Amino acid sequence: MKRAFAIVFSALAALQVSAAEPQGVVLFLGDGMGISTVTAGRILAGQLAGSTGEEHELSFEQFEHVALVKTYNLDRQVPDSAGTMTAIVTGRKANFGAISVAGSTPRGSCIEALQSPLPTLLERAEAEGFSTGVVSTARITHATPAATYAHVSERDWESDADMPEAVRLEGCRDIARQLVEFDVGDGPDVILGGGRRNFLPVERHDPEYPGKTGKRNDGRDLAKEWWEAADGRQYIWNQAQFNALQPGPNQVLGLFEPSHMQYEADRERDAGGEPSLADMTRFALHSLLARGQPFFLVVEAGRIDHGHHAGNAYRALHDVIALDAAVAIARDILDAERSLIVVTADHSHTLTIAGYPERGNSILGKTGLGDFQYPTLGYANGPGYRQTETFETLKDVDTEDEGFKQLAAVPMPSETHAGEDVAAYARGVGAHLVRGVMEQNELYDALYMGLFGAPRR
Numbered sequence: 108m109k110r111a112f113a114i115v116f117s118a119l120a121a122l123q124v125s126a127a128e129p130q131g132v133v134l135f136l137g138d139g140m141g142i143s144t145v146t147a148g149r150i151l152a153g154q155l156a157g158s159t160g161e162e163h164e165l166s167f168e169q170f171e172h173v174a175l176v177k178t179y180n181l182d183r184q185v186p187d188s189a190g191t192m193t194a195i196v197t198g199r200k201a202n203f204g205a206i207s208v209a210g211s212t213p214r215g216s217c218i219e220a221l222q223s224p225l226p227t228l229l230e231r232a233e234a235e236g237f238s239t240g241v242v243s244t245a246r247i248t249h250a251t252p253a254a255t256y257a258h259v260s261e262r263d264w265e266s267d268a269d270m271p272e273a274v275r276l277e278g279c280r281d282i283a284r285q286l287v288e289f290d291v292g293d294g295p296d297v298i299l300g301g302g303r304r305n306f307l308p309v310e311r312h313d314p315e316y317p318g319k320t321g322k323r324n325d326g327r328d329l330a331k332e333w334w335e336a337a338d339g340r341q342y343i344w345n346q347a348q349f350n351a352l353q354p355g356p357n358q359v360l361g362l363f364e365p366s367h368m369q370y371e372a373d374r375e376r377d378a379g380g381e382p383s384l385a386d387m388t389r390f391a392l393h394s395l396l397a398r399g400q401p402f403f404l405v406v407e408a409g410r411i412d413h414g415h416h417a418g419n420a421y422r423a424l425h426d427v428i429a430l431d432a433a434v435a436i437a438r439d440i441l442d443a444e445r446s447l448i449v450v451t452a453d454h455s456h457t458l459t460i461a462g463y464p465e466r467g468n469s470i471l472g473k474t475g476l477g478d479f480q481y482p483t484l485g486y487a488n489g490p491g492y493r494q495t496e497t498f499e500t501l502k503d504v505d506t507e508d509e510g511f512k513q514l515a516a517v518p519m520p521s522e523t524h525a526g527e528d529v530a531a532y533a534r535g536v537g538a539h540l541v542r543g544v545m546e547q548n549e550l551y552d553a554l555y556m557g558l559f560g561a562p563r564r
């Protein structure tokens with residue numbers, strides 16, 4: 108009896124110790140996931156699940172703490188991903204196109220950028236001996252993921268081939284090189300995304316698409332350099348290798364496409380196969396937890412933005428649903444008392460939900476009066492612009508087709524970002540700091556609190 112009591116008691120004590128141990132912070136970025144995109148994504152998710160859709164709840168819509176976030180860049184009313192992600196991961200607003208360098212740095216300058224890096228939360232975590240991860244369906248060198256580990260005044264400098272010779276001679280390094288040469292702590296521990304071409308020399312054929320080559324002019328194979336730089340590192344590039352890999356404490360680099368990974372809607376058709384955002388999130392979380400230190404993980408649904416730029420709500424919204432599934436994985440794996448999950452967007456897009464469609468009308472369908480039917484979803488600008496006289500022909504157009512481009516009011520080859528506030532949703536340690544109407548860089552305070560359990564220094 109006494110012995111049984113002792114066992115119960117020690118089990119309780121163990122439970123209390125583990126209850127205090129922080130797990131980590133996950134920042135989910137829906138690139139371009141403005142509020143209308145969340146609403147439309149929610150309705151589509153509900154409709155795909157067989158309901159009318161409007162009443163559906165996405166995983167992160169169940170989080171208690173919500174804020175509106177002002178997204179402007181220091182120099183632009185309507186921002187881009189570089190300046191906005193810099194604000195979130197460094198706590199300082201930045202300029203359009205700038206990646207984790209101070210606002211005093213002119214775009215495209217080298218010397219000034221070398222003198223004005225803004226430390227990122229990922230670097231602070233690595234410096235503390237914590238674990239870190241970066242996951243994105245975009246190129247891992249694209250603006251949003253890059254802002255976590257690189258410092259560069261021009262977001263387009265993803266490989267050395269993208270840089271003017273003058274800035275290379277001044278000592279500035281491309282973004283892929285900055286990832287592989289990252290020298291704080293032991294570097295990011297889980298890196299999963301697209302963008303293989305920026306890591307391979309131009310002389311090298313791509314393993315998945317033999318007709319394509321790497322992009323680098325300096326002859327370096329950065330993927331190989333990365334896995335040779337430390338024991339136990341593993342590099343993978345396709346679904347079979349991903350499936351064969353057990354999540355554990357070893358560091359992993361996965362580059363699943365030469366450029367961006369596929370849209371969720373196209374993923375099944377990929378030649379080499381690709382893991383979903385949810386699969387990558389699950390893998391990253393189990394790997395980071397296996398390392399036994401608090402972690403900072405960034406997960407970007409990078410192609411919501413690209414679907415919108417293409418005027419194609421179908422692909423943008425299916426990528427919102429992929430993000431929803433990834434957040435649900437994190438919500439289920441992590442303990443709310445010992446972790447923080449923040450879900451937000453870097454900026455909005457010009458998507459609108461218009462007309463008076465009836466409850467349960469397909470969100471990708473049409474609304475209107477009699478013969479005058481138009482798509483419920485539209486954009487303020489973009490490639491879906493049509494002359495007014497062709498509106499009648501919409502009667503015969505399947506607006507639910509995956510390739511349909513929603514109507515746009517102003518003709519533009521690429522639909523633009525939008526400048527209204529985005530939402531942030533939070534659960535866990537520090538989530539109470541996500542509230543009211545916030546400046547985007549204030550999200551950093553919540554992430555910092557979640558990671559270090561104390562106010563930002």
Ligand SMILES: [Zn+2]
Pocket residue numbers: 139188412413416524
């Ligand atoms: Zn964009």
